[in-house]
Amino acid sequence: MLSREDNETLTRTGPGTAMGQLFRSYWIPVLLSEELPERDGPQVRVRILGEDLLAFRDSEGRIGLVEPRCPHRGADLYFGRNEEGGVRCAYHGWKFDVTGQCLDMPTVPPETAQTMCAKARIRAYPTREWGGMVWAYMAELAGGAEPPPLPQMxxxxxxxxxxxxxxxxxxxxxxxxxxxxxxxxxxxxxxxxxxxxxxxxxxxxxxxxxxxxxxxxxxxxxxxxxxxxxxxxxxxxxxxxxxxxxxxxxxxxxxxxxxxxxxxxxxxxxxxxxxxxxxxxxxxxxxxxxxxxxxxxxxxxxxxxxxxxxxxxxxxxxxxxxxxxxxxxxxxxxxxxxxxxxxxxxxxxxxxxxxxxxxxxxxxxxxxxxxxxxxxxxxxxxxxxxxxxxxxxxxxxxxxxxxxxxxxxxxxxxxxxxxxxxxxxxxxxxxxxxxxxxxxxxxxxxxxxxx
Amino acid sequence: MLSREDNETLTRTGPGTAMGQLFRSYWIPVLLSEELPERDGPQVRVRILGEDLLAFRDSEGRIGLVEPRCPHRGADLYFGRNEEGGVRCAYHGWKFDVTGQCLDMPTVPPETAQTMCAKARIRAYPTREWGGMVWAYMAELAGGAEPPPLPQMxxxxxxxxxxxxxxxxxxxxxxxxxxxxxxxxxxxxxxxxxxxxxxxxxxxxxxxxxxxxxxxxxxxxxxxxxxxxxxxxxxxxxxxxxxxxxxxxxxxxxxxxxxxxxxxxxxxxxxxxxxxxxxxxxxxxxxxxxxxxxxxxxxxxxxxxxxxxxxxxxxxxxxxxxxxxxxxxxxxxxxxxxxxxxxxxxxxxxxxxxxxxxxxxxxxxxxxxxxxxxxxxxxxxxxxxxxxxxxxxxxxxxxxxxxxxxxxxxxxxxxxxxxxxxxxxxxxxxxxxxxxxxxxxxxxxxxxxxx
Amino acid sequence: MLSREDNETLTRTGPGTAMGQLFRSYWIPVLLSEELPERDGPQVRVRILGEDLLAFRDSEGRIGLVEPRCPHRGADLYFGRNEEGGVRCAYHGWKFDVTGQCLDMPTVPPETAQTMCAKARIRAYPTREWGGMVWAYMAELAGGAEPPPLPQMxxxxxxxxxxxxxxxxxxxxxxxxxxxxxxxxxxxxxxxxxxxxxxxxxxxxxxxxxxxxxxxxxxxxxxxxxxxxxxxxxxxxxxxxxxxxxxxxxxxxxxxxxxxxxxxxxxxxxxxxxxxxxxxxxxxxxxxxxxxxxxxxxxxxxxxxxxxxxxxxxxxxxxxxxxxxxxxxxxxxxxxxxxxxxxxxxxxxxxxxxxxxxxxxxxxxxxxxxxxxxxxxxxxxxxxxxxxxxxxxxxxxxxxxxxxxxxxxxxxxxxxxxxxxxxxxxxxxxxxxxxxxxxxxxxxxxxxxxx
Missing domain, CATH: 3.90.380.10 (Naphthalene 1,2-dioxygenase Alpha Subunit; Chain A, domain 1)
Structure with missing residues (x-):
């Protein structure tokens, strides 16, 4: 038997919760590798720990797990196109790589695009493939910090x-x-x-x-x-x-x-x-x-x-x-x-x-x-x-x-x-x-x- | 035309409401007899006056109308097995009769089972079959109190x-x-x-x-x-x-x-x-x-x-x-x-x-x-x-x-x-x-x- | 980018909102004329600006856009009968024309029906057919006030x-x-x-x-x-x-x-x-x-x-x-x-x-x-x-x-x-x-x- 508080703590894992923080201290499985079978293949929606995310495998086989919202006008990158190193938003063509970095802003004049790209970074979590599954480390990593090693299961x-x-x-x-x-x-x-x-x-x-x-x-x-x-x-x-x-x-x-x-x-x-x-x-x-x-x-x-x-x-x-x-x-x-x-x-x-x-x-x-x-x-x-x-x-x-x-x-x-x-x-x-x-x-x- | 308060009073019948108390002062129909055709047959879910209950006919033909939650770990007795005098929970086998009394606690050592059984009583309402329907009296009866007689319809x-x-x-x-x-x-x-x-x-x-x-x-x-x-x-x-x-x-x-x-x-x-x-x-x-x-x-x-x-x-x-x-x-x-x-x-x-x-x-x-x-x-x-x-x-x-x-x-x-x-x-x-x-x-x- | 307040203002159009008032200052399309093809034909449900309304074409071809609730006991006039100059409620036969005026109250003695009819007026908005669409002016018009002219599109x-x-x-x-x-x-x-x-x-x-x-x-x-x-x-x-x-x-x-x-x-x-x-x-x-x-x-x-x-x-x-x-x-x-x-x-x-x-x-x-x-x-x-x-x-x-x-x-x-x-x-x-x-x-x- 638990107190009401402890039952809440045990069961709530969304952003900002105590148990959510615990889960976000570890690598956890988020997908099967078979769900992203091919490079530049279809991106898939992932909901984990109450967060709506988008996963995709890029042209080099790396897996991105990102916030699915284009920072330009808020369109869903799920409808975007996974192509040559990143997902390109279907609305106006902004493009993001697996690290969340904006790579291209075709609607913005070249002279200002670089500055704006830096601001247009989207949240992205590190991923690893391990044992047939895609694992993610879902905490924000402060500059230079590294996630822990993978569990040797x-x-x-x-x-x-x-x-x-x-x-x-x-x-x-x-x-x-x-x-x-x-x-x-x-x-x-x-x-x-x-x-x-x-x-x-x-x-x-x-x-x-x-x-x-x-x-x-x-x-x-x-x-x-x-x-x-x-x-x-x-x-x-x-x-x-x-x-x-x-x-x-x-x-x-x-x-x-x-x-x-x-x-x-x-x-x-x-x-x-x-x-x-x-x-x-x-x-x-x-x-x-x-x-x-x-x-x-x-x-x-x-x-x-x-x-x-x-x-x-x-x-x-x-x-x-x-x-x-x-x-x-x-x-x-x-x-x-x-x-x-x-x-x-x-x-x-x-x-x-x-x-x-x-x-x-x-x-x-x-x-x-x-x-x-x-x-x-x-x-x-x-x-x-x-x-x-x-x-x-x-x-x-x-x-x-x-x-x-x-x-x-x-x-x-x-x-x-x-x-x-x-x-x-x-x-x-x-x-x-x-x-x-x-x-x-x-x-x-x-x-x-x-x- | 009613005031907002009177309209609420007239229409709300859940536990603790005034109209709910009135309904709970009478025998009311909750099921047709034909919905529980056989002894030890399938239990059925019943929702009445905003309460989720479970009805079953036991080996002697008596009808139980009980809270469907096993007090051990909260499993739903709907998935349990209606057998020999009661419903046995499918998780760890605790068993309850039509009065809500726990009859058996196989996971608990025999020496403590008796004491725990008393605590494991689940809420149960008296029932009667009358005119092809199952009637229930849905108030808590203080020790020894009897429900009123059935209406002579x-x-x-x-x-x-x-x-x-x-x-x-x-x-x-x-x-x-x-x-x-x-x-x-x-x-x-x-x-x-x-x-x-x-x-x-x-x-x-x-x-x-x-x-x-x-x-x-x-x-x-x-x-x-x-x-x-x-x-x-x-x-x-x-x-x-x-x-x-x-x-x-x-x-x-x-x-x-x-x-x-x-x-x-x-x-x-x-x-x-x-x-x-x-x-x-x-x-x-x-x-x-x-x-x-x-x-x-x-x-x-x-x-x-x-x-x-x-x-x-x-x-x-x-x-x-x-x-x-x-x-x-x-x-x-x-x-x-x-x-x-x-x-x-x-x-x-x-x-x-x-x-x-x-x-x-x-x-x-x-x-x-x-x-x-x-x-x-x-x-x-x-x-x-x-x-x-x-x-x-x-x-x-x-x-x-x-x-x-x-x-x-x-x-x-x-x-x-x-x-x-x-x-x-x-x-x-x-x-x-x-x-x-x-x-x-x-x-x-x-x-x-x-x- | 907008402030949260401005985003709310821009997007909320229900009764009482600022943007809702702006929309209600103009004629706006609410239906296609083809949705009300015949006189005394089926009334249709319309939801516009968060309001649930009922539209019908009466015996003379005029289009009513009214609150669908009969003021007698609150039945939905959608289930009523569109006949000879108005919609008659299916419950007790009260009848309303395209202006919301109650025309008939058959359950009420003739001597009091006239007084009660005045009270039984339902909300109705002016409508026009224009360019194959039904337009409505969804503001309350104070006595004698006229809606603006139709936009010359x-x-x-x-x-x-x-x-x-x-x-x-x-x-x-x-x-x-x-x-x-x-x-x-x-x-x-x-x-x-x-x-x-x-x-x-x-x-x-x-x-x-x-x-x-x-x-x-x-x-x-x-x-x-x-x-x-x-x-x-x-x-x-x-x-x-x-x-x-x-x-x-x-x-x-x-x-x-x-x-x-x-x-x-x-x-x-x-x-x-x-x-x-x-x-x-x-x-x-x-x-x-x-x-x-x-x-x-x-x-x-x-x-x-x-x-x-x-x-x-x-x-x-x-x-x-x-x-x-x-x-x-x-x-x-x-x-x-x-x-x-x-x-x-x-x-x-x-x-x-x-x-x-x-x-x-x-x-x-x-x-x-x-x-x-x-x-x-x-x-x-x-x-x-x-x-x-x-x-x-x-x-x-x-x-x-x-x-x-x-x-x-x-x-x-x-x-x-x-x-x-x-x-x-x-x-x-x-x-x-x-x-x-x-x-x-x-x-x-x-x-x-x-x-």
Whole structure:
């Protein structure tokens, strides 16, 4: 439960807000590289952190992320022409490059154009392409200041064939979607099959975890989660965020551990992958305070992704919903996620198809912005409690001029999350060391493949 | 004409408003029974008096009407599963029964679950099924307090085959729709055929009153209403509301009386039925201040309804519009009621098909909330004047702690309205006694059939 | 650049605003005559200057423009019946004529009806039909006061076969649309073809100016505008507004002059017609502050319009977009003007088909109301600077009780705008005299045809 003030602070990310400042202290994903496929190709509208921006790839392949308003008469550069080094306004032909610099003012006499060009600079944010996504650093950089280094997330470091990247629209505030991502307790209900026999359950359990490799998530894992809806949580803070372990009773004498990572300011790794399997992560990036893009990525450090894996990510599986050409899930708020009450009675707990879609449905259902002033938190909510504390403390730190966790420590992002089986009684640190070789889940050099 | 304050008081029914408190002092219809056909079937969203609620029928057939928000993390119980005695939240499995009591908290250790369950109670309103509708009493009942008895409306007392019940959406404030229901003067224009000859008029008059039995409303009745657009009103207050008589010149030496009932807080009986014919009523229940459900019912105390009657109610006739599976009229605000200007020129006064649809069109046209501060009322508006006075006085009384009219007198609802022919000069009380056997329209025991 | 206050003043035209008062000092177009084709035909809704009104043609052909609210109970007279001298309300039959006078109150006893009728007057504005359009004078006229005479615009004076009139919806504030109309500099980019060869350019130049006669706008004219994007402006004020000349380098030793007219409060003539060709004008009439009707007209003083001209105006050419039966452009804000990025790359500067559509796209893109507080104006923006000054000064004058420019001088509207070729160095006054026979573009008597 939060005070009204804290709930506002956690959820508001527009210009001038405390959480907005925190987000603007980091590189964050704003687009997929595939959305700007060609040089001098169509510019696209981007709305991030409540700011309406324009992205374009110039003749040299550089990506601009700029204020879309021509400073001459206020026309929208979206209707302009992306040509030879910049976007030219369609009204009177003023032209701007990826840094926001005005390059040409054809309506102004040559003798005064130079002076006016300097004044006609538009706001532009630095961008980088990294791991199949376009990242931006959305703060104003004082003269000569440099943005921090890019976070060394493993999916961006592995070779392209080892990786899949996409995104999905979610129609609620970023923070409750992120909370759903690190709340690994809900699997026991939200994603659970309904069945009249164990045979039926086993079959449906596999369907329920479509897109996660069979070995990663088997019917046994699903069964353990059904039978123990009260995982015991352990949470540790590290340089770039949180590692969140939750253990459930598995077969006699064993615990099934699911270990998630939360990386500042908005990245989470799922707890699903067991040893050797494909990892998955999500980044919750506010469009505004009522919707967000969830960037999704899957990677296998040891081998290229299989055709079967890619196919399930494209059509809906693991963290990916079935989605349209604009990355809007086919099952969404507007159509009640195609909920089928008969399916809910007989096949699964929600009547909604797909793990990603089930998450979206229940997170959206908390309201456009969840009201955290009227909650009854219990022991399984400890992960969200730690998440909120980390975010609020970091935002307060930035407001005081401090550098927030991980911003200047890109290597701290080189961690993994995943699942494992451990003997009952084994300590969390020992579980981490056995599963990841490190008690924080840091990737040890021998595991790395070259990028 | 009302002051701005009185117009606000009359039309605002949300939590905490004076009129809202008045509505919440009575049982009111909130759903049709047919909307919750089966035990453990799909729960449905209900919006009534500006409150968003969830209705469900449990395993024993009881109906819950509850706040749809799970107190754990605020997920919407609409997405939950209606199973074995309650609705279970889809997020982490908390479960609530029809009284709002939390029954199960699987994420919480058994030793603390009991204490937490008590805190996790959600708001729930008592419900009853009565006359094919689900009624709710939407006030908080202090410990041990009981809601009042159900109003003894005749349609609910007759055997099921004598009755037809449905509802229709109206896209304006409840009060102007109710005013339209008791303003029996408007028939002379709003529902009037246009014709070039008396033969054509006679034919169109019958079409205009489709669904009212031929004997109940004949071309003569329509002709009398055309020829006398200035009915003389007489209004009397009784224990549960108002009886409203309006007389028009009929054939020489006779008056055609149309007598409506208004029953607190939102029920009206039409003035159409002559002796022995089928009666009709409507209940205007605010969804919010900009739209309402009109529950509609028809009953014949003496015989089962005929197939022809039922068929006209299903497809559009009497108080029933043609409507879709969600009870939305086919002719509605969004499509201008399919008004046909050629029909308006040649066939009827509005160019809109159907008495119910014509009412909706003109009532909606007064605005989402009619502005009663700029009116010019005349003698035929006396019914609406009495209605407003009754509602405002009753709301003021409730605010002072008084019990409003009829609330504790369920038998006072056992009245009828209808039409009759009387000799010119006969007093209203005598007309009532001759038509109904009682000067207020109370049903005398010999007329009752057993329920 | 304007201050925030001046930008508000320029763009707000609702009742009680300064600019609203200025508009209400003139006759302005509110409908096309073709929208009220028959006597006693369907009334139509009109929204102008933020006021919701109802227009109807009565049995004698007179046009009423009235407040649509029946003063009895507030029903919308749109649903009423237009019959025998007025509109009769569908609720209780009160009837109103084109002057707003109540003619009949059938629900009120005859003895009091007369007194009540006087009170039941509804607001009505004087109307005139003029040049194929319905004009209204939207100020309250104190007892006995007369509206000013109609502006003597040439398109309204020529015979009907010499004229074509229509309108188009634009989804932004009127003022930025008007600014686009007099800003003749933008042709060099907004309407410019893109081509890989001069032959391709010549062909596309002709397509770009479809609907302007070949002789009026040839590929030479388009080429000159491409090659000189910095026209030199000269602006003169006259009794009814502004004449705005802009000269570009043409073939050696020659200038290509484009001369527009702006006539108070909202009419503009295009600079396209060379000697003997068809003239075009537009009137920007606020629907409200976020959208406007642009009334468009074309006329040839010397000859009837050709079938080819009419056909291009109907289907999209010159100032006319392709549009639907409700005068909504097929290419509009909602579908991004069917912009085609491939066309933008290879065929024209915007990827949008049609001069009118290109104008709409870029003007809409400035926002619903352009923010003029953040502009960088240059020498080619001198026309918009003069326009703003004229409008703001005139509005201030009206607020002080002055009669604004042209209001009482209808003959001052008898002017023309157009294009011509002149030797380099010829003074603007001389250019005007040679092209129009008058230095302000006034039509000299010999040029007039009888109406």
């Amino acid at each position: 493993e999916f961006a470091l592995v070779p392209g064939e080892h990786r899949y990247v996409s995104k999905k629209l979610q129609e609620c505030n970023w923070a409750q979607a992120a909370e759903g991502g690190i709340d690994t307790a809900h699997f026991s209900f939200l994603h659970m099959p309904v069945a009249r026999s164990e045979a039926e359950f086993a079959e449906r359990a596999l369907r329920a975890v479509r897109g996660y490799n069979a070995r990663t998530m088997s019917q046994d894992h699903v069964r353990w989660m059904r039978e123990d809806p009260r995982p015991r949580y352990q949470v540790k803070r590290h340089a770039a965020g949180l590692v969140l372990g939750a253990s459930r009773q598995a077969d006699p004498g064993e615990h099934y551990w699911r270990i998630a990572q939360y990386l500042m300011p908005c990245h989470g790794y799922t707890p699903s992958a067991t040893e050797g399997q494909t990892y998955h992560g999500q980044s919750w990036v506010p469009i505004d305070d009522h919707s967000c893009w969830i960037f999704c990525y899957s990677w296998n450090p040891e081998r290229p992704l299989t055709e079967q894996e890619r196919s399930s990510y494209v059509t809906g599986g693991a963290v990916y919903p079935a989605r349209d050409a604009n990355y809007v899930p086919v099952r969404n708020r507007g159509n009640e996620y195609l909920m089928d009450r008969r399916m809910q009675k007989l096949e699964n707990f929600t009547g909604i198809e797909g793990v990603s879609e089930q998450d979206a449905a229940i997170q959206d259902s908390q309201g456009r912005i969840a009201d955290r002033t009227r909650e009854l938190l219990g022991p399984t909510d400890v992960a969200v409690v730690h998440f909120r504390r980390l975010m609020l403390q970091s935002a307060a730190g930035v407001a005081k001029g401090e550098s927030p966790p991980g911003r200047d420590d890109p290597a701290a992002y080189l961690v993994r999350g995943g699942g494992t089986i451990a003997p009952v009684g084994e300590a969390f640190d020992d579980v981490m060391r056995r599963r990841f070789g490190d008690e924080m889940g840091r990737v040890v050099p021998k595991d790395m493949v070259s990028a | 005749e349609f609910a007392l007759v055997p099921g085959e004598h009755r037809y019940v449905s509802k229709k959406l109206q896209e304006c404030n409840w009060a102007q729709a109710a005013e339209g229901g008791i303003d029996t003067a408007h028939f002379s224009f709003l529902h009037m055929p246009v014709a070039r000859s008396e033969a054509e008029f006679a034919e169109r008059a019958l079409r205009a009153v489709r669904g009212y039995n031929a004997r109940t409303m004949s071309q003569d009745h329509v002709r009398w209403m055309r020829e006398d657009p200035r009915p003389r009103y007489q209004v009397k207050r009784h224990a549960a509301g108002l009886v409203l008589g309006a007389s028009r010149q009929a054939d020489p030496g006779e008056h055609y009386w149309r007598i409506a009932q208004y029953l607190m807080p939102c029920h009206g009986y039409t003035p159409s039925a002559t002796e022995g014919q089928t009666y009709h009523g409507q209940s205007w229940v605010p969804i919010d201040d900009h739209s309402c459900w009109i529950f509609c019912y028809s009953w014949n105390p003496e015989r089962p309804l005929t197939e022809q009657e039922r068929s006209s109610y299903v497809t559009g006739g009497a108080v029933y519009p043609a409507r879709d599976a969600n009870y939305v009229p086919v002719r509605n605000r969004g499509n201008e009621y399919l008004m046909d200007r050629r029909m308006q020129k040649l066939e009827n006064f509005t160019g809109i098909e159907g008495v119910s649809e014509q009412d909706a069109a003109i009532q909606d046209s007064q605005g989402r909330i009619a502005d009663r501060t700029r009116e010019l009322l005349g003698p035929t508006d006396v019914a609406v004047v009495h209605f407003r006075r009754l509602m405002l006085q009753s709301a003021a009384g409730v605010a002072k702690g008084e019990s409003p009219p009829g609330r504790d007198d369920p038998a006072a609802y056992l009245v009828r309205g209808g039409g009759t022919i009387a000799p010119v000069g006969e007093a209203f009380d005598d007309v009532m006694r001759r038509r109904f056997g009682d000067e207020m329209g109370r049903v005398v025991p010999k007329d009752m059939v057993s329920a | 040439e398109f309204a004076l020529v015979p009907g076969e010499h004229r074509y009139v229509s309108k188009k919806l634009q989804e932004c504030n009127w003022a930025q649309a008007a600014e686009g109309g007099i800003d003749t500099a933008h042709f060099s980019f907004l309407h410019m073809p893109v081509a890989r060869s001069e032959a391709e350019f010549a062909e596309r130049a002709l397509r770009a100016v479809r609907g302007y006669n070949a002789r009026t706008m040839s590929q030479d004219h388009v080429r000159w505008m491409r090659e000189d994007p910095r026209p030199r402006y000269q602006v003169k004020r006259h009794a009814a507004g502004l004449v705005l000349g802009a000269s570009r380098q043409a073939d050696p030793g020659e200038h290509y002059w484009r001369i527009a007219q702006y006539l108070m409060p909202c009419h503009g003539y295009t600079p396209s017609a060379t000697e003997g060709q068809t003239y075009h004008g537009q009137s920007w009439v606020p629907i409200d502050d976020h959208s406007c009707w642009i009334f468009c007209y074309s006329w040839n003083p010397e000859r009837p319009l050709t079938e080819q001209e009419r056909s291009s105006y109907v289907t999209g050419g010159a100032v006319y977009p392709a549009r639907d039966a409700n005068y909504v452009p097929v290419r509009n804000r909602g579908n991004e003007y069917l912009m085609d990025r491939r066309m933008q790359k290879l065929e024209n500067f915007t990827g949008i088909e049609g001069v009118s559509e290109q104008d709409a796209a870029i003007q809409d893109s400035q926002g619903r109301i352009a923010d003029r507080t953040r502009e960088l104006l240059g020498p080619t923006d001198v026309a918009v600077v003069h326009f703003r000054r004229l409008m703001l000064q005139s509005a201030a004058g009206v607020a002080k009780g002055e009669s604004p420019p042209g209001r009482d001088d209808p003959a001052a509207y008898l002017v023309r705008g157009g294009g011509t070729i002149a030797p380099v160095g010829e003074a603007f006054d001389d250019v005007m005299r040679r092209r129009f026979g008058d230095e302000m573009g006034r039509v000299v008597p010999k040029d007039m045809v009888s109406a």
